[in-house]
Amino acid sequence: xxxxxxxxxxxxxxxxxxxxxxxxxxxxxxxxxxxxxxxxxxxxxxxxxxxxxxxxxxxxxxxxxxxxxxxxxxxxxxxxxxxxxxxxxxxxxxxxxxxxxxxxxxxxxxxxxxxxxxxxxxxxxxxxxxxxxxxxxxxxxxxxxxxxxxxxxxxxxxxxxxxxxxxxxxxxxxxxxxxxxxxxxxxxxxxxxxxxxxxxxxxxxxxxxxxxxxxxxxxxxxxxxxxxxxxxxxxxxxxxxxxxxxxxxxxxxxxxxxxxxxxxxxxxxxxxxxxxxxxxxxxxxxxxxxxxxxxxxxxxxxxxxxxxxxxxxxxxxxxxxxxxxxxxxxxxxxxxxxxxxxxxxxxxxxxxxxxxxxxxxxxxxxxxxxxxxxxxxxxxxxxxxxxxxxxxxxxxxxxxxxxxxxxxxxxxxxxxxxxxxxxxxxxxxxxxxxxxxxxxxxxxxxxxxxxxxxxxxxxxxxxxxxxxxxxxxxxxxxxxxxxxxxxxxxxxxxxxxxxxxxxxxxxxxxxxxxxxxxxxxxxxxxxxxxxxxxxxxxxxxxxxxxxxxxxxxxxxxxxxxxxxxxxxxxxxxxxxxxxxxxxxxxxxxxxxxxxxxxxxxxxxxxxxxxxxxxxxxxxxxxxxxxxxxxxxxxxxxxxxxxxxxxxxxxxxxxxxxxxxxxxxxxxxxxxxxxxxxxxxxxxxxxxxxxxxxxxxxxxxxxxxxxxxxxxxxxxxxxxxxxxxxxxxxxxxxxxxxxxxxxxxxxxxxxxxx
Amino acid sequence: xxxxxxxxxxxxxxxxxxxxxxxxxxxxxxxxxxxxxxxxxxxxxxxxxxxxxxxxxxxxxxxxxxxxxxxxxxxxxxxxxxxxxxxxxxxxxxxxxxxxxxxxxxxxxxxxxxxxxxxxxxxxxxxxxxxxxxxxxxxxxxxxxxxxxxxxxxxxxxxxxxxxxxxxxxx
Numbered sequence: 001x002x003x004x005x006x007x008x009x010x011x012x013x014x015x016x017x018x019x020x021x022x023x024x025x026x027x028x029x030x031x032x033x034x035x036x037x038x039x040x041x042x043x044x045x046x047x048x049x050x051x052x053x054x055x056x057x058x059x060x061x062x063x064x065x066x067x068x069x070x071x072x073x074x075x076x077x078x079x080x081x082x083x084x085x086x087x088x089x090x091x092x093x094x095x096x097x098x099x100x101x102x103x104x105x106x107x108x109x110x111x112x113x114x115x116x117x118x119x120x121x122x123x124x125x126x127x128x129x130x131x132x133x134x135x136x137x138x139x140x141x142x143x144x145x146x147x148x149x150x151x152x153x154x155x156x157x158x159x160x161x162x163x164x165x166x167x168x169x170x171x172x173x174x175x176x177x178x179x180x181x182x183x184x185x186x187x188x189x190x191x192x193x194x195x196x197x198x199x200x201x202x203x204x205x206x207x208x209x210x211x212x213x214x215x216x217x218x219x220x221x222x223x224x225x226x227x228x229x230x231x232x233x234x235x236x237x238x239x240x241x242x243x244x245x246x247x248x249x250x251x252x253x254x255x256x257x258x259x260x261x262x263x264x265x266x267x268x269x270x271x272x273x274x275x276x277x278x279x280x281x282x283x284x285x286x287x288x289x290x291x292x293x294x295x296x297x298x299x300x301x302x303x304x305x306x307x308x309x310x311x312x313x314x315x316x317x318x319x320x321x322x323x324x325x326x327x328x329x330x331x332x333x334x335x336x337x338x339x340x341x342x343x344x345x346x347x348x349x350x351x352x353x354x355x356x357x358x359x360x361x362x363x364x365x366x367x368x369x370x371x372x373x374x375x376x377x378x379x380x381x382x383x384x385x386x387x388x389x390x391x392x393x394x395x396x397x398x399x400x401x402x403x404x405x406x407x408x409x410x411x412x413x414x415x416x417x418x419x420x421x422x423x424x425x426x427x428x429x430x431x432x433x434x435x436x437x438x439x440x441x442x443x444x445x446x447x448x449x450x451x452x453x454x455x456x457x458x459x460x461x462x463x464x465x466x467x468x469x470x471x472x473x474x475x476x477x478x479x480x481x482x483x484x485x486x487x488x489x490x491x492x493x494x495x496x497x498x499x500x501x502x503x504x505x506x507x508x509x510x511x512x513x514x515x516x517x518x519x520x521x522x523x524x525x526x527x528x529x530x531x532x533x534x535x536x537x538x539x540x541x542x543x544x545x546x547x548x549x550x551x552x553x554x555x556x557x558x559x560x561x562x563x564x565x566x567x568x569x570x571x572x573x574x575x576x577x578x579x580x581x582x583x584x585x586x587x588x589x590x591x592x593x594x595x596x597x598x599x600x601x602x603x604x605x606x607x608x609x610x611x612x613x614x615x616x617x618x619x620x621x622x623x624x625x626x627x628x629x630x631x632x633x634x635x636x637x638x639x640x641x642x643x644x645x646x647x648x649x650x651x652x653x654x655x656x657x658x659x660x661x662x663x664x665x666x667x668x669x670x671x672x673x674x675x676x677x678x679x680x681x682x683x684x685x686x687x688x689x690x691x692x693x694x695x696x697x698x699x700x701x702x703x704x705x706x707x708x709x710x711x712x713x714x715x716x717x718x719x720x721x722x723x724x725x726x727x728x729x730x731x732x733x734x735x736x737x738x739x740x741x742x743x744x745x746x747x748x749x750x751x752x753x
Numbered sequence: 754x755x756x757x758x759x760x761x762x763x764x765x766x767x768x769x770x771x772x773x774x775x776x777x778x779x780x781x782x783x784x785x786x787x788x789x790x791x792x793x794x795x796x797x798x799x800x801x802x803x804x805x806x807x808x809x810x811x812x813x814x815x816x817x818x819x820x821x822x823x824x825x826x827x828x829x830x831x832x833x834x835x836x837x838x839x840x841x842x843x844x845x846x847x848x849x850x851x852x853x854x855x856x857x858x859x860x861x862x863x864x865x866x867x868x869x870x871x872x873x874x875x876x877x878x879x880x881x882x883x884x885x886x887x888x889x890x891x892x893x894x895x896x897x898x899x900x901x902x903x904x905x906x907x908x909x910x911x912x913x914x915x916x917x918x919x920x921x922x923x924x
Contacts, residue, residue, distance in 0.1 A: 070851030070888045198847060205852035206843045207835040208788020208828030212853060215787035223782065248771065290791075291771070291778040363792055363800060363853040363887045412790070412853030413887050444793045654847055658890070662850055665889025688797040688885060697878035699891035 046170035048128040048178060050102050051081055051121065058153055058167025060087050065097040066117070067108040067384050068201065069411035069418070070662075071717045072655035075200045077117055079651055083192040084125025084185060086132075086149035087166070094200045099386035099406035106408070107265065108384040109419050109528065111618035111715020114651060118713050126182040134179075135172035136164050151191050187649065187710045196654040201410065213382030213409040216369040218437040224430050225293045225441060226256055228282035228450050231306040231681035232523040239283050243299035249292030253300070254433050256284050256426060259396050263487045264388045264419060276525070277487045279396075279422055279429075280450055286434045290441050309523030310681040314456075317678065318354075320520055321458035324479035325352070329518030332493050336512035338464075341473040345464030349551050353461070353540035354742040357676035358454035358529055359683075361691060364412020365447040370427035371437035376403045377428055382411040384418040392421045393428055415666070416528035420452050448691060449683040452527025453676055455480045455494070456520070459540035464512075469552040471563070473512035474499065476541070481520040483533060491519045497534030497617065497722055499541060509563050524678060530666055531718040534617050535725070539743060542613035542726030546733060556612050556730060557595050564588060582616045586646050589707055590614055590623040594644035597705050598625035604735075607631065608639075611730025613723035619714030620647035621707075624664070626700075626727035630735045634751030638668060638700040638728055643720065645704060648711035656716050657704040663720020664702050669694045671725035673744050757821045761786065762830025772818035776810075777801045779817050780827060788828040788856050792885070799884030802857035803827050809864035809880075828856035831863060839863045842901035850888035858884055862898050866905050872898065 046054040053061040062081045068074045078094045081087075097103050105116075129149055136155035137144045140162060150156050153166040166173075187194075204210040229235060241253035258281030263269055283302055287293035342348060369380040377397055383389055386406045394401045411418060427440040442450070457480035464473035476498060484492035498515055529535070549559040564584045591614050595601070600610065607630055614623030627640040641664050650656055673692045677684045685691040729740050736750055756767045761784060768783050775794075780786045780803070789812055792800030796811040803812045804826040831837050839862045842848075849855045858881060865872055865880040872880070877898050886894065 070849070072850075198844065199849065201852070202844050202847065202849060203835060205849045205855055206840040206859060207831075208786075208856050210852055211787070212790075214791065215781075217785065217787075289770070289774075289778060289782040291774045291782070295771070361887060363790070363798070363851065363885070365791065411851060413851045415887075441791070444795070658847070658850055658893075661892055662889035665891065666887075687795055688793050689795070693885045693887060694889070694891075695885065696881045696891045696894065699889075699895070702892055 044171045044174070046128075046132075046173045048131055048173070049124045051124045052085065052128050054166050054170045054173075056167050056170050058091060058165050059093060060085070060091055060153065060166065061093045061095055063095050063097045065103040065106050066113040067106075067408050067411055067414065067418075068096070069108070069382075069384065069414035071113070071659055072199055072652065073108065073113045075197060076114060076651045076655055077121060078200065079192050079197060080114075080118065080121045081125045083190060084122045084129060086129045086151050086153065088153040089192055089197065091153060096408055099390055099408060106386050107388070107419070108414070109416065111718045114713045115619055115715055122184050123182070126184050127179055130179050130182040131173045131176040132166055132169045134176045135169045139164060139169070139172060193649070193651055195652070197652055210410055212364050212412045213369070213380060214364055214367045214412070214441065216380040216409065216439060218369060218371060218380070221369065221437040221439055222251060222286050222288065222434060223290045223293050223441065224284050224286045224434070224438050225290070225297050225443065225446070226280075226282045226284045226426065226430070227297050227300055227302055228280040228446065229304055229306070230449070231304070231309045232525060233309040234304050234306045234681075235281060236283060237303040237305045239303065240301040241283075243301070244285055244296040247287070247292060247296040247299055249288040250285060250296035251288065252286040252434055253296065254284055256282050256429055259425070259429070261392050261421065261425060262395055264385060264421060266388070266391060267488060269488060276485070276489065279425055284430045284433070286430065286438060294443065306681060307523075312522060312524065312681045313679050314677040317456055317520060317522065318458075321456065321479040324518035324520065325458055325460045325477055327518075329477055329479065329516035330491065330493065331514070331516050332495060333513065333515040336473075338473045338475050338512040338514040341512040342462060342464035342475060345472060346467040347465040347469075347551070349463045349465070349548055351461055351544055351547050351739070351741060353459040353543060355457050355536040355539060356674070356743060357456045357524060357678070358670055358674055359448045359451040359676050359685070359691060360415045360417035360529060361448060361688075361693070362413030362415060362417055365444055366417065366423045366442040367440060368423045368427035369437065369439040370424070370431040372397065372428050372432040373435070375399065376405075378405040378407070379424050379428060380407045380409055381424045382409045382414075382418055383421070383424060384411070384414050384416070385421060388419070389421040389424040392425050396425050397428060397432065415530040416532070417451065419528050444688070445686040448685050448687065452486060452525045454529035454536070455483055455526045457536045459537070461540055461544040463544070463548055465548075465552065469554075471510050471548060474510045475514040478515075478517040478537065479520060480517065480536075481522045481524070481526055483526040483528065486526045493517050494533035494537070496532050497537035497541065497615070523681065530663075531617070531721040534615070534718070535667070535670070535722045538613075538615055538722040539725050539729070542615070542723065543729050543739070543741065546611065546726075546730040547739065550733070555601070557591065557600055560591055560612070560614070561588065583621075586621045586707075587614065587616055590621045590644040590646050593705055593707060594623040594625050594642055597644065597703065598627070598642035600625060607735055609731045609734030609736070611727045611732070611734055613726040613730060615719075615723055617722060618719045620645065620716060620719045621714075622660075622719040622723055624723040624727040626724070626731040628728060628731040628735055630732060630750050632752045634747050634749070636672070636732065636745065636747045636750065638698075640701040640703070641724065641727070642703045643705065644707065645716075645719070646707035646709060647714040647716050647719070648709050649713045650706060650709075651713060653706060656706060659716045660704045660720040661702045663718070664724050665694050665699070667721045667724025668700070668728070671728050671743055671745060675744055757817055759817070759820055759822065760824045762826060768817070770817055772816065774817045775813050776803070776815040776817055776820055776825070777812040780812060786827050786829055790853055790856055792854065796883070797885075798854070799857040799861060799881075800854050802860040802884075804860060804864055807864065807867065809861045828860060831860065837863060838904040839866065839897075839901045842897040842904060846893050846897040846900060848890050848893040848897050850890055854884060854886045858886070858894055862901060865898070866902055870906055871902055
């Protein structure tokens with residue numbers, strides 16, 4: 001495996017950020033190599049490129065080069081290929097590609113999978129279809145113009161009614177030169193794209209035969225768990241393995257070094273950046289079964305050097321964040337003269353918001369299996385970031401990338417956790433030390449206590465209004481630890497979901513604007529959590545718009561229409577690198593659609609209320625209306641969430657609906673329940689009892705409405721999340737007149753005294 | 754370690770493990786039946802649910818010694834052909850996203866329907882209240898339970914959505 005470091009990699013991280021949403025100009029280098037070399041495949045297979053192979057029986061193999069973690073990417077990417085290929089969907093077989101340079105960047109994140117493959121996969125499919133058509137014309141001795149694909153893996157000669165199947169044409173097509181610039185299908189001719197199709201892996205899931213990373217079986221495989229430092233940045237001082245080694249089945253106990261790891265996405269690390277990206281380190285217990293390894297770990301005695309992180313607590317962090325908001329932070333964007341205009345404003349509105357650290361809590365706990373021997377390393381990993389893992393493995397094991405094989409398994413939930421590469425590197429080090437293939441399983445408390453957390457944040461928003469009630473200045477100050485600095489060091493701003501990141505609100509109507517961030521320095525590692533900084537920044541922004549509406553006696557929807565009633569760029573100019581200026585018509589479109597479908601404006605009974613929020617992010621336009629009931633004792637129930645989505649060309653409407661339904665649940669869980677708290681530098685939560693999830697009885701009705709469109713596809717994995725919490729907060733205000741500005745909601749404040 | 758006998762999906766097994774070993778790890782590590790999932794280890798999420806003598810049971814906290822001699826059914830053994838009404842309803846409604854929790858959901862639903870052929874929404878809330886789906890498929894789960902109940906009564910299968918015949922690599 002050769003190195004994947006290319007110029008495009010410097011922008012990979014940016015793609016995971018909402019600021020990079022949807023610019024075709026920055027699409028990843030997703031090139032089409034001449035041919036996939038599948039070992040053992042018959043020579044007569046037609047393999048026009050790395051993604052398609054057709055054998056003489058007509059079986060079509062399509063290779064998917066992104067990670068399946070429930071978003072339906074194996075289905076959707078195959079649908080795109082099959083559409084342009086003109087393939088009979090019922091004869092298609094889908095294969096998961098291993099990490100391989102021929103596929104380019106394989107990162108699955110930032111709601112980018114469809115966006116980054118839409119053009120190249122269509123071209124790959126169309127190019128193959130064109131070669132099959134040429135082969136048919138040659139076979140019949142007719143012109144290409146007289147031949148056409150039927151869409152069922154068949155080329156037809158209409159004049160004579162002759163037909164040849166793709167299987168019959170495979171051998172001949174293999175000798176046809178790869179054409180350039182084949183025209184793509186007109187969307188009106190789509191037969192697969194845009195239709196509801198079942199997930200390709202559904203059957204395996206319901207019969208228990210879908211194989212996740214944790215289900216990996218390798219001959220001679222041992223099982224391991226690791227005791228990791230309870231305090232972030234802590235180290236093993238000494239340990240006693242005597243009792244652990246006495247546990248039946250325990251083979252070996254050894255220290256795992258806290259090795260330094262490279263950044264996640266091939267970025268250049270800045271010198272003297274305070275880079276903190278280290279493997280956790282700890283003590284590994286290797287045994288014949290998972291349970292024996294767990295029992296062995298319980299019998300370990302470890303003396304930890306906790307380091308300075310032990311001084312940290314949520315209480316102290318919150319106090320620091322409050323202090324940070326009192327003095328200016330790093331200026332990220334300034335337009336006009338916000339300080340002067342807010343000082344002279346006829347009316348000012350100010351509000352502070354707060355969000356906590358959050359864990360990913362994927363249902364499949366973190367795990368990886370590795371086999372390191374004879375200068376080679378094979379890893380089976382539920383990973384969203386195989387390229388980053390390969391870079392780290394090569395560096396840490398001191399092996400050339402050609403010595404690495406990374407199998408991308410089915411993933412039991414990713415949500416950004418598996419963009420991190422720690423667990424793959426850890427498994428490889430353990431396999432090397434144990435001199436055997438080893439599956440490293442993280443128990444639930446390992447998983448929640450050694451995550452890369454969605455950052456804690458405080459926000460101060462201020463708006464200045466003129467005498468007519470128009471917003472003339474808008475100031476947003478974020479206090480938070482930098483997400484990216486976990487991997488890169490330094491202070492990298494978190495602007496996703498802010499006014500400047502193209503969420504579309506306010507948009508061009510506010511002439512004076514300031515965004516700044518103050519940075520909390522903490523040993524708690526931060527990472528990418530579904531919708532990334534968009535979900536916490538957007539909570540503050542969307543609630544604040546509602547506060548302005550209330551202060552000016554305007555309807556929250558009407559105020560949003562006012563704030564985006566301009567064709568100009570959003571407040572920040574929308575000119576960040578990679579940022580597409582918001583299309584205000586599409587943003588208005590989803591706001592209007594959600595209002596219509598949710599009966600916006602129709603009166604509700606006392607104690608009930610509706611709230612609205614909407615944004616542009618990840619290439620898509622999404623608006624939510626939440627409907628809630630608040631009982632006199634403060635009990636909150638979310639009854640209904642209506643979502644309008646404009647994600648451009650829909651590949652599979654059922655997958656889009658599922659992602660939005662799931663995004664609502666993800667957003668609600670964070671709004672209602674969850675908070676990672678730190679005491680003595682340690683995460684206090686251990687499992688689902690103290691980090692609860694929304695359950696079936698509390699599931700609101702969710703309605704998803706899609707805007708028909710042939711615009712290029714937008715992302716869909718993340719955009720369902722960010723508007724959920726602010727829509728609910730705004731609904732609570734509508735129901736009670738009380739503002740909940742802190743997540744998770746402190747609903748005791750809603751009880752009527 | 755004494756040998757412990759148990760019947761799994763109709764097959765008798767004798768395993769030599771420590772008696773405090775949870776059934777989950779015997780199924781997964783000893784017998785290689787990985788369809789039953791590890792989620793929390795404390796009966797908090799339901800991903801590991803199997804049937805013990807027909808009762809939905811959390812295998813992550815059921816010590817092997819307590820199920821000795823009993824009959825265990827896992828997701829792999831729920832039906833011989835993957836066409837149990839609950840499995841069919843799950844496909845028809847396209848319930849799973851990541852799918853990791855769904856074996857547990859399906860096993861609890863199958864046990865529920867065996868006792869209660871027409872569960873109400875509150876019956877469903879009670880039966881599945883101990884399960885977590887992080888992807889948030891609850892709406893579809895509820896629909897699928899009702900559909901499976903209807904099918905269970907009518908004993909006829911509804912055709913699932915079209916999917917490609919071979920999705921071998923998608924496992």
